[in-house]
Amino acid sequence: MNQIVLIIIIANVLVSIKGFSDAAFFDKYKFQIGNIKAGEKLRMVTSGFLHVDWLHLGFNMYALYLFGKIVASSFGNVSFLLIYFGSLLIGSLYSFSQHKNETYYSAVGASGAVSGIVFSAIILYPDMELxxxxxxxxxxxxxxxIGYLLYSIYGMKNRVGNIGHSAHLGGAIGGYLLTLLMRPSVVSNNTTMILIMGGIIAGLLFFGDKLQLKK
Incomplete structure (x- = not known):
């Protein structure tokens, strides 16, 4: 396994284990709208290393293990970290924008960052089979x-399950944009796919405010 991917996985495991047994620690560093508005912006990053349980942690880390090594080997460690933390931050910012009027809305998990890594890998190798x-x-x-983007939009609008669809969606957008920015030549891998994804993302960014989220 790539060493930087392993370090990120270990960091997630250690922070999550601490959060499992320490409610005060968990509450201090989770994503929470009211506290972020009060100035605790660091929560937008720290929440990405907390998880609600072992299943949540295991699913995210397994996905990171599978796709992280693809992105790290293609881009190198520094660019991998930029995509990982960039997607985490973009996911948090997008989630904040969608729930900014819900003072008690909270969330945790590396899903935004992992979604960015998954999308980066897909853009690099669009014909990989999953x-x-x-x-x-x-x-x-x-x-x-493409299906993931559409489902995340649907899930966010209809609040499907106890899942932070907005963070997933924001992270995926981050992975898409950062990969294109760092390696524009990937457009030739599957131009149609890139354009369709870009159209969905552009439509969401320009007209997403018209989505009426169900309470």
């Missing part, structure tokens, strides 16, 4: 990417 259990049928990465 299997989404429980359906054992491989699908191309670019199909998964």
């Amino acid at each position: 299997i989404m259990l429980p359906i054992p049928i491989p699908i191309p990465g670019y199909i998964f990417g």
Whole structure:
């Protein structure tokens, strides 16, 4: 495993374990709208290293293990970190923008950062095949990417499950934009896929305020 990916995974595990057993620590560093508005901006980053339970932690770290090594080997450690933390921050900022009027809204998890890494890997290798259990049928990465964006928009609008869809979506947007910025040549990998994703993201950014989130 790439060393920088391993370090990020270890950091997530250690911080999450601390949060599992220390409620005060968990509450101090989770994403929480009211506290962020009060000036605790660091929560936008620290919340990305906390998880609600072992399943939540394990799922995110497994995805990071699978896709992180692809991005790190393609870009190098410094650029990997820029994409990881950039996606984490963009995910938090987007989530904040969507829930800014909900004082008690809170969230934790590396999902925004991991979504950015997953999207970066898909843009680098759009024809990679992914299997989404429980359906054992491989699908191309670019199909998964487009479907993920659309589902996240639907999930955010309809508040599907106890999931921070806005952070997932913001992180995916971060991974998409940062990868294109750092390596514009990837557009030639699958131009149609890049344009479709770009159109969905542009529509969300320009017209997303018209989405009426269900309470």
